[in-house]
Amino acid sequence: MVFSEAFEGDETIFQAPPIPPGILTVTDYEAFARERMGENAWAYISTGTADELTLRANREAFDRLRLEGRVLAEMSGAHTRLSLFGDEYEHPFLLAPVAFHRLVHPDGELATAFGASAIRAGMVVSTQASVTLEQVARQATSPLWFQLYMQHDRAFTAVLARRAEEAGYRALVVTVDAPVTLRNREQRAGFRLPAGIEAANLRGLTPPPPPRAEPHESEVFRGLLAGAATWKDIAWLRTVTRLPIVLKGIMSPADAARAVAEGLDGLIVSNHGGRALDTAPASIEALPRVAEAVAGRIPVLMDGGIRRGSDALKALALGAKAVLIGRPYIYGLAVGGPVGIAHVVKILRTELEIAMTLTGCPTLDAIDRSIIWERSQTG
Template structure:
């Protein structure tokens, strides 16, 4: 659903905002509505971005931090930097090679990849081209046997963690998609789910809500795998505490990019309370609204272990294929390293202690 002749980085693409503008021009309007839109009036989408602009960086100087070491460790795996690719469905809406192109670019930039259950390429095919830092995002299926089969496939394909989305038992009210008349085009499907029973559709709200996951389901999943299970969609400190009690290995502070419930507060504003509740017991990641390396720094200064970025990845994919994805990641990496150096942070461990943030 995009002009696939674009596989070179445009001369004017020097920021993630440039990629967003170019993607809006090149994607089919229906694909653009799906990939960029949010729930309701898209207030939360806007708030996610604006939250970063309200925070200011207060540099420290003469600290010998002219170069920045962005390495960190999560779940026993070394990461070159704290920027991961968030799970986004149906990358083939943006490029014919879909998640295969995305995974190749992520590996080239040593970025952690979280593959969506709703990938338009199978998790096995993606694993064949992805780097070692790959996780699988899960939606619980109507039948536990199907969920368990997905887990076993992920284990066999070398995925290193499972990311269970807990904040979207049903889709949000996405007006922009409805106005555009979005539907998946022929040839694009949820490749991982082809052999499983499908969720009811067509007005079966009561059936969908009856299948909504519970804390019991979370504990069941954790008990069925040796992989770390990360819960995505935690916003309330009490839910963060329940996540620890359930045995979750980590959490992601996320409002689903503003795509499920509109007027939910921005994730950056909710992050500190969740971090305070967790008290370092498990990693706390976050997503939503990140468009600059300074945003990465601000999130980590407020206690995030790492961050995930979603929409800009598919914008890069739509504009310049795998080169575009790699360039988006490189821009964020370089901006983050520069922000670290200019605020006196030699390592990521220095960020929370450096008094970087003031209102």
């Protein structure tokens, strides 16, 4: 894929520095990204929660899975197309919601949307985006979903949902797994948003009052959880939007089964990229149990730790309809702007197609658990 060094979108002309020579894999971007992002942004984007055990587990779990190669399969007409909520996608890679893209690129989410559209990748726009959801919608030509954090002001939350609907977003992704967080590496780095960067979609929201706990009382239970969402709030959200509602952060089969019973439209198996509950299992470890509980009644997606196209193949084999990537495309954005994002997705798609060929799967529908080499087969 070749782009010029500057290309014009609806809102701006994006400057695209050349991709450094030698970048052949998604992980090759990481060292270059750290250098260009600086330590403040790096501390925010790369960190996990607490001791970062789950952050590491997301990768290690993929590495433990083995694939069974298949030969002489008929691959004529092979493709990676799929359908989600009435939209057609050319491949199963979506960009996960990540806050404050302007931390790593001056055009922020506008550059991301342009790169995603160039490679025809769906994009989930964060509530905490550094440009407004309407600006992103004007820039994008690929389908957009809006990631919604429930705000303490439910009326403001309803306005956010309606804004997304009016701007043409195709689904609401409600993140439910991080009502409180503990990110020690970010704390040690003293992370602060630079001047001029804000959660643009939250302008006009009155901040919640600070916790007023006495020294012997809990700030978590008496303040930080104020306004945290419950199942009742998810039911309420259904009354204020016509968009499909997807819950992000589901790791428990019990929660998955309840989501189906409550009429949710989709789930994303996710441990928040290792940024929520430490010592939780890797997303790929939780995926089969969640998929079994859902039993095909609604789409199940997954994020967390995907760095190779073969990782996506493993996720699809274990029950995911599609996968989301987070840090990899942010690193691509930091290094190469929209070109970096398109390049990251292109690498992953090509690797997926190679892995599909070598496991005898001409389409995504042909991928199933039989291509995972089970331990019992090794004797």
